[in-house]
Amino acid sequence: MLASIKTEENVSIITMDDGKANVFSPAMIAEFNSLLDQVPTNKGSLLIQGRQGIFSAGFDLKVMMSGPGPAVEMVKSGFTMLKRVFSFPRPVVAACSGHAIALGAFLLCSSDYRIGAKGEYKIGANELRNNMIVPTPILEIAKFKLTKSHKQRALLNAEMYAIEDAIEPGYLDEVADTDKVFELALAKAKDLAVLAHPQYNETKILDQENVIKKITSGIDQITDVVAR
Numbered sequence: 001m002l003a004s005i006k007t008e009e010n011v012s013i014i015t016m017d018d019g020k021a022n023v024f025s026p027a028m029i030a031e032f033n034s035l036l037d038q039v040p041t042n043k044g045s046l047l048i049q050g051r052q053g054i055f056s057a058g059f060d061l062k063v064m065m066s067g068p069g070p071a072v073e074m075v076k077s078g079f080t081m082l083k084r085v086f087s088f089p090r091p092v093v094a095a096c097s098g099h100a101i102a103l104g105a106f107l108l109c110s111s112d113y114r115i116g117a118k119g120e121y122k123i124g125a126n127e128l129r130n131n132m133i134v135p136t137p138i139l140e141i142a143k144f145k146l147t148k149s150h151k152q153r154a155l156l157n158a159e160m161y162a163i164e165d166a167i168e169p170g171y172l173d174e175v176a177d178t179d180k181v182f183e184l185a186l187a188k189a190k191d192l193a194v195l196a197h198p199q200y201n202e203t204k205i206l207d208q209e210n211v212i213k214k215i216t217s218g219i220d221q222i223t224d225v226v227a228r
Contacts, residue, residue: 010044021057049095058102091192095185124160136218
């Protein structure tokens with residue numbers, strides 16, 4: 001089992017824990033999607049957390065380097081999963097329990113409120129340091145959440161931010177002591193869970209409409225993601 005789900009009051013809690021770096025392999029993506037299917041879309045909220053020291057290190061690089069077919073399939077499914085989180089009909093809170101790299105950082109950008117754990121952790125998009133582009137789907141999600149003054153540094157310069165410095169660029173909303181992160185994230189998720197339905201979803205759709213079109217189009221156009 002790579003991820004699990006439980007419910008506390010009106011909050012669905014998805015925990016990613018592959019025992020290692022919480023990479024989004026095809027198996028992790030499929031499992032995460034299956035858990036998302038179990039989260040109510042007309043009430044409550046969703047809380048996503050990683051394991052101690054790591055939220056997610058991004059895509060499984062072994063699959064990425066295995067050839068264009070498996071890589072493209074994994075990336076398309078991963079971006080589709082991100083789109084589901086980004087546009088989820090109910091509020092999404094992320095408890096960033098450690099490093100959040102590449103797709104892990106973009107999962108934070110897809111969430112509605114993000115709390116990070118203090119420590120020697122990094123958050124950032126390192127694609128351009130690994131001979132990869134930042135494709136349209138995650139570029140649009142990042143641009144939607146990251147502050148204008150940091151987009152160049154975060155995306156084109158591939159800057160990695162210490163977790164305490166990740167609020168200003170827009171990766172996080174709050175930073176807390178490690179032993180308080182889940183508690184605070186759960187409290188925030190319970191607070192946001194009372195927001196009106198379907199009014200919350202309808203407002204989110206209006207806010208994201210143009211971005212979702214670009215994300216969907218970008219996913220359809222992905223044909224090559226292998227590092228050069």
